[in-house]
Amino acid sequence: MKIDELDGRLLTLLAAEPRIGVLEASRRLAVARGTVQARLDRLQTNGVIRGFGPDVDPAALGYPVTAFATLEISQGQGADVRAHLASVPEVLELHTITGHGDMLCRLVARSNADLQRVIDRVVGFDGIVRASTAIVMENPVPLRIVPLVQQAASQRE
Amino acid sequence: MKIDELDGRLLTLLAAEPRIGVLEASRRLAVARGTVQARLDRLQTNGVIRGFGPDVDPAALGYPVTAFATLEISQGQGADVRAHLASVPEVLELHTITGHGDMLCRLVARSNADLQRVIDRVVGFDGIVRASTAIVMENPVPLRIVPLVQQAASQRE
């Protein structure tokens, strides 16, 4: 979907201050309330905005350790492995990636020691041939979307 | 921070239907409005809830390709490399991970061909010794937090 400059400003504003309502947003953007409402509807209808889910910090919940695990899956076991990984709460996301049956998943744990337990649980499943884990030390760029939105918004086409 | 069962239900509810207000939430949870308000305040104060930023889908914005790149950084160049990566809109997040100056970043691109451009831009910087990229094919488990929240909420201690 094509995003224009106003959409970009709206998304940036919402990212910065998610709690503001439609009315306040329209004031900030210096447009009519109806316009903001229409833009929001359109952005949501087109799937640009998936929702406004609460952004929960695993660290604050007691899971300060994050890690990425690359898994090698044996042929034909993909579906089972996915179901298994989906059943582990500490698996925050899972991707299948290029490579011979490879998957990449993001894990969290209560401590480095606890990470061992999580990994054991993750890889202790038939079909997972090999696993290599990288522990996250710092997060210089937390998951962000604003720069991309602004690039998309400024792109004439 | 310790999360109890009510916090868990509240977070789960908010994740499922982010648009509902405090009043509606209190009805769903069968507690007083003030309680929900107090819980929300506490969760936000303690950093469990970082915010309610709009969840933007890069694919809907025209960036349907996601990839993870592992970068090897030469000693002492960390800060510069971080700044460089932070300046690239297509870099959605960046982590430093275990390994000798290794970093892991999530990228998006408009197409597989465009990904080449992004990668060139990312790695075309002094201090990046080596890079290996894995393209995401499927995303069986999108970034989620509810299972972890529920586990944390049910954990007596």
Place this chain on the structure above:
DNA sequence: GGATCACTGCGCAATCTGCCTAATCTAAGA
């Protein structure tokens, strides 16, 4: 026995939302 803390149920003023209308603009097509 206090004392503290969380929860409840209530109320009020101010604000916002959802929905609608009419007029104006704009950009693209005939």
Place this chain on the structure above:
DNA sequence: TCTTAGATTAGGCAGATTGCGCAGTGATCC
């Protein structure tokens, strides 16, 4: 150039929600 569909604006209205405060009540901890 004229026409038309879509976007934007400025208002309006009823109803719902929010922010805030307060007293009463359990429950828990010393």
